[in-house]
Each structure stands twice: as structure tokens, then as C-alpha cells.
Amino acid sequence: xxxxxxxxxPEREFIRWIRRRLRVDSRxxxxxxxxxxxxxxxxxxxxxxxVDTVAEGVDFTLAGRARAAxxxxxxxxxxxxxxxGKALAVNLSDVAAMGGVPQWCVASxxxxxxxxxxxxxxxxxxxxxxxxxxxCPLVGGDITGWKDGVVVTVAIGATAAGKRAITRGGAxxxxxxxxxxxxxxxxxxxxxxxxxxxxxxxxxxxxxxxTAMIDISDxxxxxxxxxxxxxxxxxxxxxxxxPVSRAAxxxxxxxxxxxxxxxxSDGEDFELLFTLPPPRAREVLGKWPFDxxxxxxxxxxxxxxxxxxxxxxxxARIDSEGYQHL
Amino acid sequence: xxxxxxxxxPEREFIRWIRRRLRVDSRxxxxxxxxxxxxxxxxxxxxxxxVDTVAEGVDFTLAGRARAAxxxxxxxxxxxxxxxGKALAVNLSDVAAMGGVPQWCVASxxxxxxxxxxxxxxxxxxxxxxxxxxxCPLVGGDITGWKDGVVVTVAIGATAAGKRAITRGGAxxxxxxxxxxxxxxxxxxxxxxxxxxxxxxxxxxxxxxxTAMIDISDxxxxxxxxxxxxxxxxxxxxxxxxPVSRAAxxxxxxxxxxxxxxxxSDGEDFELLFTLPPPRAREVLGKWPFDxxxxxxxxxxxxxxxxxxxxxxxxARIDSEGYQHL
Numbered sequence: 015x016x017x018x019x020x021x022x023x024p025e026r027e028f029i030r031w032i033r034r035r036l037r038v039d040s041r042x043x044x045x046x047x048x049x050x051x052x053x054x055x056x057x058x059x060x061x062x063x064x065v066d067t068v069a070e071g072v073d074f075t076l077a078g079r080a081r082a083a084x085x086x087x088x089x090x091x092x093x094x095x096x097x098x099g100k101a102l103a104v105n106l107s108d109v110a111a112m113g114g115v116p117q118w119c120v121a122s123x124x125x126x127x128x129x130x131x132x133x134x135x136x137x138x139x140x141x142x143x144x145x146x147x148x149x150c151p152l153v154g155g156d157i158t159g160w161k162d163g164v165v166v167t168v169a170i171g172a173t174a175a176g177k178r179a180i181t182r183g184g185a186x187x188x189x190x191x192x193x194x195x196x197x198x199x200x201x202x203x204x205x206x207x208x209x210x211x212x213x214x215x216x217x218x219x220x221x222x223x224x225t226a227m228i229d230i231s232d233x234x235x236x237x238x239x240x241x242x243x244x245x246x247x248x249x250x251x252x253x254x255x256x257p258v259s260r261a262a263x264x265x266x267x268x269x270x271x272x273x274x275x276x277x278x279s280d281g282e283d284f285e286l287l288f289t290l291p292p293p294r295a296r297e298v299l300g301k302w303p304f305d306x307x308x309x310x311x312x313x314x315x316x317x318x319x320x321x322x323x324x325x326x327x328x329x330a331r332i333d334s335e336g337y338q339h340l
Numbered sequence: 341x342x343x344x345x346x347x348x349x350p351e352r353e354f355i356r357w358i359r360r361r362l363r364v365d366s367r368x369x370x371x372x373x374x375x376x377x378x379x380x381x382x383x384x385x386x387x388x389x390x391v392d393t394v395a396e397g398v399d400f401t402l403a404g405r406a407r408a409a410x411x412x413x414x415x416x417x418x419x420x421x422x423x424x425g426k427a428l429a430v431n432l433s434d435v436a437a438m439g440g441v442p443q444w445c446v447a448s449x450x451x452x453x454x455x456x457x458x459x460x461x462x463x464x465x466x467x468x469x470x471x472x473x474x475x476c477p478l479v480g481g482d483i484t485g486w487k488d489g490v491v492v493t494v495a496i497g498a499t500a501a502g503k504r505a506i507t508r509g510g511a512x513x514x515x516x517x518x519x520x521x522x523x524x525x526x527x528x529x530x531x532x533x534x535x536x537x538x539x540x541x542x543x544x545x546x547x548x549x550x551t552a553m554i555d556i557s558d559x560x561x562x563x564x565x566x567x568x569x570x571x572x573x574x575x576x577x578x579x580x581x582x583p584v585s586r587a588a589x590x591x592x593x594x595x596x597x598x599x600x601x602x603x604x605s606d607g608e609d610f611e612l613l614f615t616l617p618p619p620r621a622r623e624v625l626g627k628w629p630f631d632x633x634x635x636x637x638x639x640x641x642x643x644x645x646x647x648x649x650x651x652x653x654x655x656a657r658i659d660s661e662g663y664q665h666l
């Protein structure tokens with residue numbers, strides 16, 4: 015759907031190359047890539063939709079290019095396949111956070127001129143592989159050659175797995191706060207190859223719908239603050255109960271910050287953070303059918319904001335921009 | 341839906357600023373911007389979807405930055421409002437080309453750090469103004485601060501205005517080729533403030549559905565070649581019948597290329613190019629209810645590719661990458 019033929023990768027040829035690899039099902043996707051728009055047959059009239067972007071120097075680095083920000087120094091450079099895969103996976107994580115089932119995606123890629131056709135095909139290959147693996151057909155796209163950094167933007171469509179989508183806004187005082195997986199240090203590699211919690215999110219939405227849910231992209235503290243703000247409530251997190259990842263310990267060895275700080279503040283773990291009344295939370299813990307770890311880390315209270323309670327009882331606040339205050 | 345708080349524009353504040361301006365209708369958009377995904381109630385289960393990007397140095401230039409390509413030298417710098425407006429309008433033009441009715445859009449914005457909050461709000465303001473004007477609610481978005489150029493990607497959802505969407509692939513030998521508006525020289529200004537032909541595209545789809553339709557973004561010759569390729573047919577265009585714009589004449593005064601060459605080769609006119617059997621084409625010409633100019637410029641034939649026939653009878657071919665051969 016682009017307007018810009020590229021010297022190093024003529025657009026029509028690239029679209030043909032992609033079409034050959036997509037094997038789109040014409041029953042659900044009557045009009046696939048290559049026309050002005052794709053047509054998708056949705057299982058319901060209620061559509062969930064999101065857009066998210068990964069950009070060079072922000073969400074990944076490339077070999078041979080100066081690393082822009084100090085906080086990126088420890089990151090391993092991404093391969094073009096990983097860039098394509100991550101661009102879709104961050105969107106799939108949004109679907110998981112709504113308790114959704116992915117239905118289709120479209121992608122727009124900006125590539126620095128000179129990276130060449132192999133690089134472009136690898137980015138597309140990463141998108142296509144993720145789209146197959148998570149059964150989320152890539153139905154359209156756009157590629158632009160330009161002078162600046164690599165950007166991949168994906169928009170995704172989904173339907174609710176359960177009766178309704180799970181928002182950030184339904185947490186009530188007394189609810190229990192739970193989280194999947196373990197947290198911190200994702201910059202050491204998980205941020206490029208995490209598993210979107212689609213199965214977990216859909217199972218919850220179908221069987222024991224959370225009162226609120228979000229995926230941890232900004233970091234546990236900040237994402238808890240998003241739930242608190244949208245729900246008009248406060249959240250208390252018990253630091254001793256936070257599942258700290260091995261990567262957080264490894265990163266702590268390097269930078270001297272406590273592993274717990276990494277678990278609270280590092281972004282891009284893409285785990286699910288959700289709330290439920292106590293009996294429903296116990297039901298989740300009892301019936302949880304996944305290998306994925308699940309932890310109770312705190313509770314919803316009246317008031318606002320997020321309070322972190324240390325093992326010794328000392329309290330700190332974290333605001334929605336990520337700053338901690340005693 | 342972003343993960344990256346920005347120093348010069350904290351994300352939560354920006355989302356609140358946008359929400360105040362959107363006035364989303366909760367009956368059609370039960371979950372608006374600010375959650376992991378938006379929810380939209382669609383009028384049908386058949387969804388049309390597309391994504392398109394505008395990027396600095398490719399689709400617009402900004403004051404104070406070196407202009408990358410020679411072909412951009414004549415372009416007036418874009419205002420941030422125009423960038424936001426164009427990002428949505430190029431997608432609306434895709435909707436027009438399918439004979440669609442826009443239903444929602446989502447936007448992702450990459451901004452160079454240091455451009456500041458006013459710039460970000462102007463880009464968003466341009467998006468929001470276009471979204472209101474064309475009744476295409478902006479339901480979600482993402483903003484990333486980075487070191488490189490400005491990129492705005494919009495994904496758009498639509499439904500078919502008529503019984504079905506109009507693809508590029510249905511032109512048949514004998515069909516007449518028609519085009520709206522006049523062509524060439526859009527670089528002098530139209531490319532930033534064109535009118536997506538939504539009303540015209542929807543009227544055609546409802547009343548006299550074209551056999552094939554496309555919007556002219558790559559240029560008349562190349563876009564005609566897209567219809568030819570997808571339809572498995574050839575197209576003959578009579579140069580004397582091409583509606584040449586005044587901008588094409590102005591540009592010709594500057595660069596010495598004939599106005600007709602600009603009309604054939606310049607991109608970004610965003611007019612509709614479509615095909616119909618002769619009786620249906622006559623019906624369109626007789627019933628056309630718009631002020632927008634409409635012209636018969638050629639016919640579909642057996643074979644492949646696009647043939648340009650000059651007033652004197654001389655023929656040239658144009659291929660799908662835009663190169664002309666005698």
C-alpha cells in the first residue's frame with residue numbers, strides 16, 4: 015500500500031515475495047496484501063484494535079550504528095528477524111492484556127536506504143514467522159526507504175476471548191494483585207524474544223475475568239500506577255512477593271542496582287498484571303493450567319497511586335512517570 | 341499504548357490532552373484511547389483495513405532540516421498540523437479507492453527529541469481535525485521520542501459502502517478507464533492538502549460499482565499498471581484526454597518538463613482511477629453528482645502493461661516501476 019518504489023527493493027517485487035510466503039486463507043481474508051486495503055471477515059462486530067511501534071535506538075539497536083542512549087549500552091544488537099518479530103509481539107502482548115484473540119495485523123516498515131533487500135526480507139520474515147506462530151495473519155503493509163533509523167509499526171485487530179474485553183479500569187479496593195512470570199533485566203535479551211501471554215490472557219478472560227489487566231511494558235511500578243489511575247483506586251505492592259527474574263540478578267551484578275529495583279522499574283517484561291476479588295484470585299491459583307509462574311504481589315486499596323512496601327515495612331510511592339518517592 | 345515516557349511530553353499527560361479533544365462516542369467506541377487496545381463496534385463483520393506512513397524527507401520536509409532528495413527541492417516545508425492531516429488523508433484515500441466508508445483509525449508518531457510538546461500537539465491536532473472532518477474516529481495511538489526523523493503511521497478500518505469492496509483486479513478488456521480531478525504537480529502543495537475522494541468512491545461503489553479502482557498515489561502511469569497487472573489485462577491511455585492540472589503547468593515552467601509528463605508521472609494526486617464497461621461508464625458520466633471533474637482517458641484491452649498513445653498516434657509503454665519505453 016506504499017507509494018514509494020525503492021531502488022534496492024522494487025515494491026511490486028517485494029509484495030509478490032511476501033504474498034508467496036503468506037498463504038492467506040481466502041475464507042477469512044477475502045482480499046489479502048497488494049490492494050489498497052485488505053478485507054478480513056471478523057467473527058464478531060466488536061473489534062479490538064491497537065498500534066505499537068519499535069524504533070531503532072529506542073526498542074532495539076543495530077550492529078554498526080552508534081548506540082544512542084546510555085541505557086541501551088548493555089543491549090545486544092537485534093537481528094532484522096528479531097525486529098520484525100518484536101514489532102508484532104509487543105502488539106500481541108496488548109491483545110493478551112485485553113483478554114483477546116488476535117485476528118489480523120498490518121505492518122509499516124521504514125528502512126534506512128542501503129540496508130538492502132536481504133535486510134528487508136529478514137524483517138518481513140520475522141513478522142511473517144510471528145504472524146504464523148500466533149495465528150495472526152499479516153494482511154497488509156507498507157515499506158518506505160529513507161535516510162534515518164529503522165522503524166516497524168504494527169496495527170493489530172482482535173476479538174474478546176470472553177464475554178468482554180478486560181480494561182485497566184475495573185480494579186476495586188480489596189482486589190488481589192497478581193502477575194505472571196518473573197520480572198526485571200529484560201534488556202539482557204527477553205525484550206527481543208518474550209512470549210506474549212496470549213493463552214494466559216484468553217484463559218483468564220474466558221473463565222475468571224480479571225477486574226483489570228495490563229501487560230508490563232513500562233515496568234511493574236508504572237503499569238500498576240496505570241491500573242490505579244484508570245480504576246480510581248490505589249495499589250499496594252509487597253516487595254518481598256515480587257517474582258524477581260534471574261536476568262535481574264545478572265544485571266544487578268553488572269550495574270550494582272538491587273535486583274528488586276530492576277524487577278520494579280525495568281520495562282518490556284510483557285508479563286500480565288491483573289486484579290481479582292480474593293475468592294476469584296484463589297480460584298485462579300487453584301485452577302491455573304499453565305507452566306507460566308503466577309504470583310500474588312499485593313492488593314488494591316482506596317486512595318490513589320502505588321505504594322511499595324519493603325520486607326521491613328518501609329513504604330515508598332511510585333508515580334505514573336516511574337519516579338519513586340519515600 | 342506506548343512504553344516510552346518522554347522528557348518533553350510525559351505520555352500520560354499527552355494521552356489526557358488527546359482524550360479531552362477526541363470526544364469519542366461510547367456507543368460506537370466502547371473503549372477509547374488510553375487502554376492497551378481500543379474497542380470499536382463495527383456495522384458489519386466484513387472489515388477493510390490498511391496502513392500507510394508519511395516520513396520526513398520522503399513525504400514532507402520540515403523547516404530547518406536539510407532537504408534530502410533533489411526531487412524534494414521544490415516542496416514547501418510542511419507544518420506539523422499538515423503532517424498529521426496528511427498521514428490520515430493518505431489512508432482515507434485508500435478507503436476511497438476500495439469504495440469504503442471509514443470507521444476508525446489508530447496512529448503511531450515518532451518525533452525527534454527536542455521538537456517539543458507544541459510540535460507533538462500540532463501533529464496530533466492535525467490528525468484529530470482530519471479524523472473529525474472525515475468522521476473517522478481516532479481510537480488509539482502511540483508516541484515515541486527518538487533521535488531521527490518524524491514518522492507518522494496510521495492504520496485505518498472501513499466497511500464497504502456498497503455490496504462489496506472494489507479491488508484493483510476486476511478490469512476487463514473493453515472497459516473504459518476514468519479518472520477524477522486533474523493530475524500533476526501535486527508537489528507544489530496538493531500533496532499536503534488534497535481531498536480524499538471518499539464521497540466519489542462510496543457513490544460509485546453504491547450505485548455503479550467500478551470493475552477495478554485505485555487511488556493515484558504512485559502516478560497515473562504506475563497506478564494504471566497496478567490495475568493492469570492485478571486484472572491480467574492491458575490498459576491504453578490517450579494522452580490528449582488526460583486532465584492536466586494547473587500545478588503541472590506551473591511546475592513545467594520551473595523545470596522545463598512537459599506538463600503532460602507531470603500528469604502521467606508525478607505521484608500523490610490521490611485522485612480515483614477506475615474502470616467500467618462502456619454503458620456503465622456512460623451512466624456514471626450522466627449521473628455524476630459531484631463538482632469534481634471526471635474524465636474518460638482510455639480503455640482496457642487484452643494483453644498486459646500500460647500503453648500511452650500520444651495525440652499524433654505515437655505509442656510508449658510504462659512499466660509498474662514507472663519507467664517509460666518507446
